[in-house]
Amino acid sequence: MSEKERLVELRNIVKIYGEHMVLKSVDFDLHAGEIHCLVGENGAGKSTLIKILSGAVSPESGEIVILGKKMKTLNPRLAIEMGITTVYQDAEIVDSLTVAENIFLGNELNSKMPFKIDKQRQADETQKILENLGIDLDANELAGNLSTAEKQMVQIAKALHRKARVIIMDEPTSSLGLEETRALLTLLKNLKSQGLGIIYISHYLNEVFEIADRITILKDGEKMGTYPLQEVDLNTVVKKMVGRDTALFFQRKKVPIGDVRFYVRNLTKKGIVEDVSFDVRAGEIFGIGGLVGSGRTELVSLIYGALRPDSGEIVMDGKTVVLKSPIDAMKKGICFVSEDRKKYGMFLGRNVVENLVAVKNKLSRRFLLNLSEELRLSTQTVNKLSIAVSDRDQLIEELSGGNQQKVIIGRWLLNTDAALYIFDEPTKGVDIGAREQIYQIMLELVENKKSIIMVSSDMPELLSMSDRIGVMRNGRMTHILQNDGLKEEDLMRLFIGV
Numbered sequence: 001m002s003e004k005e006r007l008v009e010l011r012n013i014v015k016i017y018g019e020h021m022v023l024k025s026v027d028f029d030l031h032a033g034e035i036h037c038l039v040g041e042n043g044a045g046k047s048t049l050i051k052i053l054s055g056a057v058s059p060e061s062g063e064i065v066i067l068g069k070k071m072k073t074l075n076p077r078l079a080i081e082m083g084i085t086t087v088y089q090d091a092e093i094v095d096s097l098t099v100a101e102n103i104f105l106g107n108e109l110n111s112k113m114p115f116k117i118d119k120q121r122q123a124d125e126t127q128k129i130l131e132n133l134g135i136d137l138d139a140n141e142l143a144g145n146l147s148t149a150e151k152q153m154v155q156i157a158k159a160l161h162r163k164a165r166v167i168i169m170d171e172p173t174s175s176l177g178l179e180e181t182r183a184l185l186t187l188l189k190n191l192k193s194q195g196l197g198i199i200y201i202s203h204y205l206n207e208v209f210e211i212a213d214r215i216t217i218l219k220d221g222e223k224m225g226t227y228p229l230q231e232v233d234l235n236t237v238v239k240k241m242v243g244r245d246t247a248l249f250f251q252r253k254k255v256p257i258g259d260v261r262f263y264v265r266n267l268t269k270k271g272i273v274e275d276v277s278f279d280v281r282a283g284e285i286f287g288i289g290g291l292v293g294s295g296r297t298e299l300v301s302l303i304y305g306a307l308r309p310d311s312g313e314i315v316m317d318g319k320t321v322v323l324k325s326p327i328d329a330m331k332k333g334i335c336f337v338s339e340d341r342k343k344y345g346m347f348l349g350r351n352v353v354e355n356l357v358a359v360k361n362k363l364s365r366r367f368l369l370n371l372s373e374e375l376r377l378s379t380q381t382v383n384k385l386s387i388a389v390s391d392r393d394q395l396i397e398e399l400s401g402g403n404q405q406k407v408i409i410g411r412w413l414l415n416t417d418a419a420l421y422i423f424d425e426p427t428k429g430v431d432i433g434a435r436e437q438i439y440q441i442m443l444e445l446v447e448n449k450k451s452i453i454m455v456s457s458d459m460p461e462l463l464s465m466s467d468r469i470g471v472m473r474n475g476r477m478t479h480i481l482q483n484d485g486l487k488e489e490d491l492m493r494l495f496i497g498v
């Protein structure tokens, strides 16, 4: 196998949705033994391009060549047979089966007895595959006990077992913690050295620059170029993605901090959150950091009414509040911007305008819709956050991932009466330009004397936006730090507890 064996070639790919040409004659190729990263703003066409290669979406025109064979048609099953596997964040892994059973699912090893699966041999072979990949997992572990990161790794192992030549990952690290991300990147480098080709999509450009052999930049459905890593730098890539100069590191302006408006005392949810106390002032951004599983999301769930505490107190403007639900919290001035857009965030089957005004309408209990007002408000938000929609009737599920996130953020921001805003991973899956816009909006809120609690796994974000940072570990808030001169390494040490 030569180093430069070409595994995949896409030529002049055109994709049209409605009247919107989302891929404009795009070329792309992938060699054996390389990691080819695909970058671009939200809505640039990255996911669409890889869906075409994996047979999930058909292009209007263009050529798809896999392992030298020109494909007349392609569907997901055929793509897998041709060795192209897309690893999704959760899908495909059956929780009630073991790791080995998942890997052999559909390809079971039969024993000498008719209709009997040879579980021992499956487990042994699986263990070998895992070891060979440096994945520290037990083949007999139930998949339901695995984390998202581990499930992704099992999917990769499964793909290899099916002799995959190409692994595609679309934003795989957006719900992983720092150590899990490290482990995945190491695994990908390992796969590449074994001759696989990897297509990797991420908004985390530091990851891209760490692992890429080549980088392809898409902008508005057009290819802006493909570059070997040695021939580009971060600035150039960002400029080509965004089409303008963008500050790589957001410098926030400080605003005067007022009185305490909100605090929690001894907040406890047994086994999840233990005895947490902190306060947040008007005009302050209080960051919450910690590893995945440290209790960050559960802590804020207690504060916006999605979980009920066993004990402890939540005090808003001097009054103890009991929050029955997120809507109840909102009525009491606590506004939550969700992390998981599929679970809490979107109203599927509804268009962008309906999604934007949903919260506002629910709060004001308006049944008679004021259409012109809704249009005005939503147009304002669409412009403010540069949400890429082809028209306002577009269904939310048709937007690119990052633009869905912007709709969800925008929707809460239409509710301007809140005193406290809780942002949970506000820029997850959001491109670098939009990230800046979301930071601007957070700053406008604190300038208007609102308080913000922000949970973030993104260290630069946590450090550049927070006035103070609360560190969560094992369900406790172990430290509350004033954020001046704090460094990533310092925080990391506290997260891990060394």
Ligand SMILES: Nc1ncnc2c1ncn2[C@@H]1O[C@H](COP(=O)(O)OP(=O)(O)OP(=O)(O)O)[C@@H](O)[C@H]1O
Residues within 6 Å of the ligand: 017, 018, 022, 040, 041, 042, 043, 044, 045, 046, 047, 048, 049, 388, 389, 390, 397, 398, 399, 400, 401, 402, 403, 429, 431
């Ligand atoms: N099923 C669909 N129907 C209509 N339009 C769609 C559909 N799927 C995607 N689009 C549009 O195609 C364009 C490209 O979307 P795509 O999901 O490929 O973007 P992306 O580069 O992956 O963005 P992100 O970084 O936000 O994930 C967007 O404008 C999106 O609205």
Ligand SMILES: [Mg+2]
Residues within 6 Å of the ligand: 046, 047, 048, 170, 400, 401, 402
């Ligand atoms: Mg996408």
